[in-house]
Amino acid sequence: MNTQTSGAARAAPRAGAAVPGLALDNVTCTFRSAAGKASYTAVKDVNLTVGDGEFVSVVGPTGCGKSTLLNVSAGLLEPSSGTVRVFGEPLVGMNPHAGYMFQAESLMPWRTALDNVIVGLEFRGVPRAEATARGQDWLQRVGLGAHGHRYPHQMSGGMRKRAALAQTLIMNPKIILMDEPFSALDIQTRQLMENELLDIWSADRKSVLFITHDLEEAISLSDRVIVLSAGPGTHPIGEFSIDLPRPRDVSEVRLTPEFVRLHDEIWHTMKEEVLKGYVQSQQK
Amino acid sequence: MSRASKNRRGIADLPSAVLQIPIVCGLIGLWYGLTETAVLPKFFFGEPFKVFGVLWHWFTSGEIFPHLGVTLVETVLAFVFGALLGLVIGLWLALNPTASRLADPYIKAANAMPRVVLAPIFAVWFGLGIWSKVALGVTLVFFIVFFNVYQGIREVSPVLLANARVLGANARQLLRTVYLPSATSWVFSSLHTSVGMAFVGAVVGEYLGSARGVGYLILQAEGVFDINTVFAGMLVLTAFALVLDQAVGVVEKRLLVWRPTHGETEKL
Missing domain, CATH: 1.10.10 (Arc Repressor Mutant, subunit A)
Known part of the structure; x- marks a missing residue:
């Protein structure tokens, strides 16, 4: 494993926290296929930690089981073997500290933006008036202040993602799981959203596990980038600390020599796996 | 046209x-x-002018209104009970694979049966009043709503469910905020068909034996070979069905405001 420790002092309160926010210990996930005989091991012996307040990205070739890791972390999926620890406690059932931003559309089409944002508070039994006030505040923060009355089909893809972000963050989760949240957006909207995400994150540092297939996105956002092997039996094959100074602007940071050096180094590790993944997807 | x-x-x-x-x-x-x-x-x-004469007489003397009222009440009750029953049973079977597996052949058989033959039995059970017609309408509406809800629930987006669970929904809240709105949207998408069926149930029930209603008027007129009145009754029923369909359209537009319609997507 290819680990570098960054010397740059991070403003994060991470140093003090010995217990990681999220830790996967030897997690293996095997799925039985529809026929019932053959089984498919999506991820195998994965060890992965996200420190308290740390922003970790996971990159890997397509179809390598990245989403499986997030589902396991959220408690939506029980691993075949291995354990998940949340702030040191073994995870049973749903992860109460996790917020999850899905790759696919996750807003309820029959609720307005505001009603979607506050649905989690509703589940918790927060009184309607208070929930609405907090929802309005969050809509403001993601730049949708004037659009709370819109239904999802009346919003653009970027607006829906903002609403989904507010829906996740209003619950004040300690761990945020993000599954290629911006992959469906065009490049300009995407960089705007990435900067906004960094703003919100730096104001109130949470642990973030961010999954992407875009290496540039991973480097520009993260404290640490983890590279996964091609599936089946995906596992981490490299880990890189990103010691670029913060605050960062995602479009500017991409032009720095340090960024280019990191990109080269990580890409070198990734390339072989991406090719493997590509060949496999051709054979399927 | x-x-x-x-x-x-x-x-x-x-x-x-x-x-x-x-x-x-x-x-x-x-x-x-x-x-x-x-x-x-x-x-x-018949003769067109005599048919219009009958219609004129019905509406100016107000003779038709109690009959129309009875048919309307039967239609509405048949729709409400049929839709509720279809919604509840559709939800239950869609969320309970074992029950669904056991009920499957019976549901299919009941749906395959021509339900109009139940009318005489309902007349014996519930009498010649409105309830035998409501019962017939319910059997027609139930299956439309049931199959729509059943299919709708099984096709609820897994991402939506996972998202609600991550946000902390328990089983009851999941039912209330995801399954039920999703199921009702399917009920409303079949609204035109099911209201139409409720109307068919009411009229057929009246026609097969009743003391009031537009179907009863037609039955009486047919008994004395008063063909002009039969035609007048048919015209009233047709107009009534059209009005009902318009009303359903208005209700639908109100309730499905969140649904995208073609070309309506707003860009900013």
Whole structure:
């Protein structure tokens, strides 16, 4: 494993926290296929930690089981073997500290933006008036202040993602799981959203596990980038600390020599796996 | 109706009503001509002006309104009970695979049965009042709503469910905020068909034995070979069905405001 420790002092309160926010210990996930005989091991012996307040990205070739890791972390999926620890406690059932931003559309089409944002508070039994006030505040923060009355089909893809972000963050989760949240957006909207995400994150540092297939996105956002092997039996094959100074602007940071050096180094590790993944997807 | 507009290009630009009204006038004229010249016997085909006379009498004397009222009440009750039953049982079977597996052949058999044959049994069970008609309407509405809800629930987006669970929904909240709205949207998408079926149930029930209702008027007139009144009853039912369909359209528009319609997506 290819680990570098960054010397740059991070403003994060991470140093003090010995217990990681999220830790996967030897997690293996095997799925039985529809026929019932053959089984498919999506991820195998994965060890992965996200420190308290740390922003970790996971990159890997397509179809390598990245989403499986997030589902396991959220408690939506029980691993075949291995354990998940949340702030040191073994995870049973749903992860109460996790917020999850899905790759696919996750807003309820029959609720307005505001009603979607506050649905989690509703589940918790927060009184309607208070929930609405907090929802309005969050809509403001993601730049949708004037659009709370819109239904999802009346919003653009970027607006829906903002609403989904507010829906996740209003619950004040300690761990945020993000599954290629911006992959469906065009490049300009995407960089705007990435900067906004960094703003919100730096104001109130949470642990973030961010999954992407875009290496540039991973480097520009993260404290640490983890590279996964091609599936089946995906596992981490490299880990890189990103010691670029913060605050960062995602479009500017991409032009720095340090960024280019990191990109080269990580890409070198990734390339072989991406090719493997590509060949496999051709054979399927 | 659109055939007229296809023949010549120029008239395609006229408002539809301008083209449609002459068609209905022409048909009535044809009817009048054929019966007056005795090409068609008046005894079997009636006379348009006498039919309008009957309609005029019904509406000016107010004689028709109690009958229309009864048919409307039966239709509404049949729809409400049929839809509720279909919604509850559809939800239950969709969320409970074991129950669904056990019930499957019976549901299929019950749906395959021509349910109009139940009318005599309902008349015996519930009498000649409105409830035997409501029961018949319910059997017709139930299956439409049931199959729609059942399919709708099984196709609820797994991402939506996972998202609600991550946000902390328990089983009851999941039912209330995801399954139920999703199921009701399917009920509403079948609204036109199911309200139409409730109406069919009410009228057929009345026709097979009743003491009131538009179907009863038709039955009585047929019994004494008063063909003009039969036609008048048919016209009233047709107009009533059209009004009902319009009303459903308005309700649908209100309730499904969150649904995207073609070309309506707003871009910012």
